[in-house]
Amino acid sequence: MPPILDVRDLHVHFHTLDGVVNAVNGVSFTLEEGETLAIVGESGSGKSVTVMSLLGLIPVPPGKVTGGSALYYGANGERDLLKMSELELKYLRGEAVKPDEEFTEMDLLQMSREELRNIRGGQIGFVFQDPISSLNPILPIGEQVSEILTRHKGLPKEEALERAIRLLGHVGIPDPELRVKNYPFEFSGGMRQRVVIAIAIACTPKIVIADEPTTALDVTVQAQIVDLFKQLRQDLDVSIIWITHDLGVVAGIADRVLVMYGGRPVEVALVDDLYDNPRHPYTTGLLCALPRLDSVASDRLECIPGAPPDMLQPLVHCPFAWRCDYAFERCWEKIPPLISVGEKHKVACFYDLEKAGPRDV
């Protein structure tokens, strides 16, 4: 599958009163068409900042993208037809195969605010963590869904509202034609998250970014929302970036997993591969920390000793070295690069868990 998003060496800093917080330190990943990529990591590992910064959704200042690129390959639909080459137009008319990727790739990080606004919501949808606070409390639900259609599809109000009703029905809101007049406080948490999802998919985006969409919900509702995402992925053929710290949810929905620590990717692998064969000490620690159905109730949950790294310090070595049982000299000398250890499996670690010894790099 061709990539739809290719992020390379992203750096994001926040300038605070205490100093510069190095929130994201060289993150690279790709998102393929139709794929669900989970980004996993503990609080402060930079997973939300990574995706929010791609679309200008971090507050600037204090935040600032200080380096990297984010090539987006889906922009052709929104491009000015008059400026397209003959080949591109032929492709759009279905008369030619997809030309080389150059014509569609655009660096999100280099776009003007206006261009980004067209991408946001129109081509990349968002679902946020807390559905209680992510809807405007004093606007009717219908209005909040339909305004994105008016904005990106140029639909007149009535038509947009009709579409909104259909969308709400599609995400499982009962009696949508009555509910559009309701306000967020008249919905439960799970129903509100469905509304947020309806907003995210309203303009049939190419990518949906879901930032801990189930964290604020209780477990049964979590499962419903995960199921809804699975169904939508099939219906809409959309790529999903799913940010979470819950490895249990990841197993249910992701194709591939990116594990982040200290603002850096430490391991990326296909989901089954990651669970069966974790290659980074942090990933193994995370997997051990999962509660198991077959464990004895009185057993204490495993945890990784130590605390997350101080992001105020510039990164000069492996961010996990402090907490790592396997750390040796090299881990304190430089930052381990992401190296390939199998098909679609990369890890950033100088220690080879399989060999039980330093890795040859």
Added chain:
Amino acid sequence: MQKYLLSRLLQAVLILFGVLVLVFFMVRIAGDPVNLMVPREASEEYREEFRNMMGFNRPLLVQLADFMGGALVGDFGNSLHFKEPAMPMVVHRLPATLELAGAGMIMAIVVAIPLGLIGGFRPGTWIDSLGRFLGLLGQSTPSFWLALLMIFFFAVDLGWFPSFGRDSIKSIILPGFVMGFGGMGALVRLTRSATMEIRGEDYIRTARSKGLLPKTIYIKHVLRNVLIPLVSVIGVSFGYSLGGSIYIETIFAWPGMGQLVQQAIGWRDYPLIQAIAVFTSVVVVLMSLLTDVAYAFIDPRIRYND
């Protein structure tokens, strides 16, 4: 909505009842009310005659019932000074005070809300600094001092506006400005802080993630939410300013409620003072009732949450 309004209405009635009881006892709490109302050198016969005339020799409960009955039909007795019914005199002053309070409020809103909004959206810019400076100035400048200053500059030196009275449209500029200046200060600060708070809300991030245009975000999503705290403050403070400003109306010889208060106290005209106190309370309670209604119109959580 109906339940909400009904409960507010009931509260208003209870408050007014409490005000009436307080006003009734206000003149009796220090002992013989006759001592408050007649000159110290009055003869014993005159005191006795006055007591009979005012009905102060009757049992307290009878007096209270009489007072309440009168209050219901707006009868608070005659003004001691003017020898005519007190309440109509008070009501007669309302238009002037309404005019002054309205002018002040409009001046405050016109300046404060745009400044506060811009300051809240773009903190740290020069216009934000200007707003914060004016906010501080408005809240910390004593109105009587500002009034004198205005008279010196604009009435005496420049001669642009009259220094006192209520004769033409020009008369209201100076007192209206002084009246609005303090409220403007409070309003700039409130608008700014409310805007900054709303701007950081999750649903504004959602609005941005939809790719909405900035003007849509500001007007539809931010401004409407900022209005909720603003309406309550504007409504209540307008209610208070309808009670009249003693300083400003006295300095500018503005024939409103505040001036009447000052005169009535000077004359020890207790029936008149009682009428003013009750009338002012009614106005304040009515304004906050209106504010509650406006509130319900803006915020659906109140409108539907019965």
